[in-house]
Amino acid sequence: MNRKLVELANSVYLVMEYCNGGDLADYLHSMRTLSEDTIRLFLQQIAGAMKVLHSKGIIHRDLKPQNILLSFAGGKKSNPNNIRIKIGPKAGFIVKKDS
Structure with missing residues (x-):
């Protein structure tokens, strides 16, 4: 997975x-x-993604279906085993800073 964090002025x-x-x-x-x-599969992936974010001190501010992105690994869209969940940053994240 290619991810990059970019900081510009007051935005990340x-x-x-x-x-x-x-x-x-x-x-x-x-x-x-x-x-x-299918619901169980999706919820497991969403919970796993949130667990990773929280372990890194990141809080998603607006978790909803519009902010959960899907990636098809191959095959038919109707086969949930081909779908991977990504938590999208549309609404932004809050990064907790240790004091």
């Missing part, structure tokens, strides 16, 4: 790889319903 930007699957809100709208297994 997170640059990450392109996610070819759009966001979770669009996916939910197009699929209409999801199986329990």
Whole structure:
């Protein structure tokens, strides 16, 4: 994964790889319903991503389907095993500083 943190003036930007699957809100709208297994898979990936962020002292300020990006590893969009979750920085992050 290619990620880069860029600081300009009073802003910090997170640059990450392109996610070819759009966001979770669009996916939910197009699929209409999801199986329990698919929901479980997505929640496990989201929880894992949040755990990594929190372990690094980073808090996401606006976690919602529009800010959860999807990346298709291959195969059909309708196969949830081909989808990887990325937590998008659309609304920004808060980085906790130790005092």
